[in-house]
Amino acid sequence: MFFESVTDGGCKSYVIACEETCQAAIIDPSLAKLDHYTGIMNREGLNVRYLIDTHTHADHFSAAKHLGQHFQAPVVMHRYSPAPHVDLHVEDGHSLVLGDLRLKVLYTPGHTRDSICLHAHDRVFTGDTLLIGGTGRSDLPTGDPEQLYESLFGKLLDLPGGTLVFPGHDYRGNESSTIAAEKAENRRLKPRTLGEFVELMASLNLAAPTHLTEALRTNMTGGKTVRQLLSDAARNIPFMSLSDLKARLDEKRNDFVVLDVRERDAYQRGHVPGALHLARGQLEMKVDQTFPDPHLEIVTICEVGRISTLAAATLREIGFMRAVALDGGMERWKEEGFPIDTGEDPALLI
Numbered sequence: 001m002f003f004e005s006v007t008d009g010g011c012k013s014y015v016i017a018c019e020e021t022c023q024a025a026i027i028d029p030s031l032a033k034l035d036h037y038t039g040i041m042n043r044e045g046l047n048v049r050y051l052i053d054t055h056t057h058a059d060h061f062s063a064a065k066h067l068g069q070h071f072q073a074p075v076v077m078h079r080y081s082p083a084p085h086v087d088l089h090v091e092d093g094h095s096l097v098l099g100d101l102r103l104k105v106l107y108t109p110g111h112t113r114d115s116i117c118l119h120a121h122d123r124v125f126t127g128d129t130l131l132i133g134g135t136g137r138s139d140l141p142t143g144d145p146e147q148l149y150e151s152l153f154g155k156l157l158d159l160p161g162g163t164l165v166f167p168g169h170d171y172r173g174n175e176s177s178t179i180a181a182e183k184a185e186n187r188r189l190k191p192r193t194l195g196e197f198v199e200l201m202a203s204l205n206l207a208a209p210t211h212l213t214e215a216l217r218t219n220m221t222g223g224k225t226v227r228q229l230l231s232d233a234a235r236n237i238p239f240m241s242l243s244d245l246k247a248r249l250d251e252k253r254n255d256f257v258v259l260d261v262r263e264r265d266a267y268q269r270g271h272v273p274g275a276l277h278l279a280r281g282q283l284e285m286k287v288d289q290t291f292p293d294p295h296l297e298i299v300t301i302c303e304v305g306r307i308s309t310l311a312a313a314t315l316r317e318i319g320f321m322r323a324v325a326l327d328g329g330m331e332r333w334k335e336e337g338f339p340i341d342t343g344e345d346p347a348l349l350i
Contacts, residue, residue, distance in 0.1 A: 001101060001121065004040060008032045010171035011060050014125060017046050018099025025050040025098055027118065027125050028168050031061035031225070038070070048073040050088075050096055052103075053219075054127025054168060055115040056081060058140050059209035062219045078107060080114040085222040090116070106155055110148020111136030117156060123164035123176075130156050131167045132177040135188040138201050140209075141216065145201040149194050157183060230306055233313035239327040240299055242336055248299070249273065256297045261311045262330070264349075270340040272301060272333065278350040280307050283314060290350050297322040305329040 002017040008030040015037065017024035024046040026037055041048060048071035051064040055078075065085040068075040074087035076096065081089070090096070092107035096118075106117040108129040115136070118125040128136030129151055138145040161180030182189060191197040209215070218225050224232070240248075248256055249272070258275040260267050267277045278286060280302075291298065298320055300308040308325045315323035326333070334340060 002044060002046070005166065005175060006030070006033050006036055008060070010169050012166070012168055012170055014166060015040050016098070016101070016103075016120060017044070018101045021099030022046050023049045023098045025052055025096065025103060026067060027052045028054055028057075028127065029063035029067055031063040031066065034063050034066060037063070037067060041071070049098055050074060050076050052076045052096070052118065053081070054117065054125065055112040056083065056216065057219050058212055058215050061215055061225050065222045078114040078116045082220045083222060108151035108155060110138055110144055110151045112140070113142035113144075115151070119159065122162070123166055124156065124159060125166050126156065127168040130165060130182065132165065132170055132172075132174045132182070133186055137204065137206055139206065145198045146194060148201070149197045152189065157189070230309055233309045237309065237312045237316055238324050240324045241327050242333055242338060245272070245299060245326055246338055255295070256299070257291070258299050258301060259311070260301045261307055262302050264344070266303060268342065268344050270330065270334065270342050272330070273339055273341045274348070275301060276348050276350055277344070280311050283311055284318065286350055287315065287318070287320070291320065294319045295322065296320065297324065299324050299326055301326045301330060303329050304331050
């Protein structure tokens with residue numbers, strides 16, 4: 001058996017493979033580690049057979065869809081997963097074959113309705129159902145403390161005591177535990193009755209994960225993260241430096257305009273001298289009537305450079321092929337001491 005864990009902050013993912021056949025599965029891959037998984041496959045000469053998400057993640061972005069497309073391998077999740085990009089739905093008792101290895105699916109709802117664990121030989125990949133010294137929370141969408149209790153006490157803790165536990169998260173530097181160690185030391189497993197466990201879970205008062213809504217949206221639908229949108233947009237446009245913009249302004253060219261795409265109140269507080277104002281939300285509706293010449297060079301500006309990147313990419317998509325975004329935004333422009341105007345001139349409002 002080939003086995004390697006990959007850590008992304010507190011998120012854990014795993015590569016497991018049959019050394020005889022070089023067939024591999026990647027469990028709970030993280031979008032932040034895309035190149036890392038490809039590197040492992042190339043280094044070890046492995047072929048990806050499955051991309052497996054143990055549940056719909058609410059705290060990080062899954063790479064399963066992207067890796068599935070890259071490696072031409074199916075994405076695997078429980079049949080209750082809402083994600084449309086899942087190619088292979090599994091249920092309790094099903095097995096995934098990797099040469100001589102078998103990954104047995106254990107349906108373990110509670111953290112989410114679609115949670116599964118994967119039992120392979122001497123180890124179990126527990127996702128967010130069982131953590132080292134803890135358990136998954138049950139207060140997020142589709143979570144249920146009663147189901148989590150049954151998944152833990154009625155299924156996972158029945159595995160042999162020596163079974164290695166590889167969780168989906170760990171923030172204390174642990175690599176693995178065992179079922180026996182968790183039975184003995186895990187505080188969340190001390191309550192032995194359903195009522196005690198439900199009461200414990202209700203008392204945790206945990207903060208919501210960072211990027212909760214965005215993570216659920218992208219993982220449930222296969223949509224893009226904001227970072228991906230910005231990355232895609234940035235690939236398709238050039239950028240202009242602060243000093244080059246200042247030089248353009250000094251030249252007073254008639255084929256060049258500065259377009260501030262922030263909201264009006266931000267524009268009023270301070271903008272590049274002579275910059276026109278058109279909020280990003282109105283861009284597609286008003287750009288044609290404002291700029292009849294598609295050969296105009298348009299420099300888009302926002303506060304830190306993100307919205308202006310999207311705006312410049314949109315302008316290029318609709319035919320303004322000289323659109324460019326300012327590298328740094330108004331925040332950097334002010335920090336560098338370049339001139340600004342305040343208030344608003346009706347002639348500059350679009």
